């Protein structure tokens with residue numbers, strides 16, 4: 001069997017939990033009616049893009065009769081969009097990022113794949129704290145590398161630095177740091193990230209190729225109660241930042257994001273060149289022209305974060321009143337509570353009896369917990385109150 005066919009088989013098995021729940025949701029909504037099913041299975045942001053996106057779209061429409069309106073461009077993206085993006089990333093990260101360190105990509109997923117293509121050699125290992133965004137497995141395998149999940153600490157999901165240290169070997173090339181985190185909502189503290197950087201620097205001193213941190217940050221804009229998301233560009237030299245506008249501008253289908261090679265890397269030009277080349281040869285060629293034009297005008301605006309704040313509070317109230325055990329998410333739009341009774345798969349089946357759809361932690365490499373995505377209307381959260389209580393009592 002060809003490698004990709006084998007991977008597809010693995011994909012179907014490994015990602016089946018989210019897919020299964022998504023399909024169950026469609027079936028149940030048909031059977032019981034849209035408003036009687038409480039679907040927390042998918043992280044597909046439901047908020048409309050900010051008004052700046054619509055305004056930009058109207059303005060851009062007037063230019064559609066110009067030559068090259070949708071023409072080819074440099075593989076790194078439109079130069080003027082890259083310049084504008086550099087200003088925004090500089091502000092957000094608190095680190096001076098020049099435009100030539102940026103490659104505009106097809107979302108964070110496109111950035112992750114371009115970076116992996118640029119730095120991984122066959123047989124390399126990519127460490128990720130677990131639980132983790134399940135696509136990482138396939139992205140690593142796309143480039144003949146292996147994903148090595150290292151369990152984070154129970155319930156708080158702090159990094160287990162000793163376990164990460166012990167897992168590093170000659171094949172380790174990348175560690176992914178996704179903060180705010182999908183699926184836990186954790187934001188790693190400055191102390192944790194300093195600790196991680198110290199471990200990587202210790203290993204780098206004994207090797208001739210560095211270990212990169214790939215900072216995956218599409219949820220950076222969603223940090224609650226004034227929580228700070230420390231900049232890894234500032235903390236660790238060999239950082240490559242990947243992010244997107246799927247969540248903060250509600251443009252997930254627009255497919256636009258970026259990779260940013262840390263300006264602090266002395267010999268960074270070949271690495272940036274490799275990411276640009278990978279963006280090209282993976283068939284992306286460049287990020288979509290229209291999405292880049294929208295981005296140019298809408299950068300700096302955001303979906304209404306106060307709506308997510310209200311939903312997070314509502315979800316916490318519902319879980320508290322039913323007696324669930326969880327760590328309050330500091331960012332992103334997910335809760336990752338303990339599964340009452342310990343068996344996450346069985347417990348999600350109990351929730352399903354109450355017409356609530358959640359994804360077992362097993363689907364994220366961390367059994368014993370389950371994920372709730374709160375990018376749904378507040379009525380869905382409040383409507384599920386009794387079902388959450390009933391499932392908890394039955395467990």
Ligand code: PLP
Nearest residue numbers: 107108109133178182244246257
């Ligand atoms: N990384 C994480 C942790 C995500 O949750 C997602 C999407 O849900 C992505 C990357 C990819 O996002 P996109 O390619 O839409 O920017």
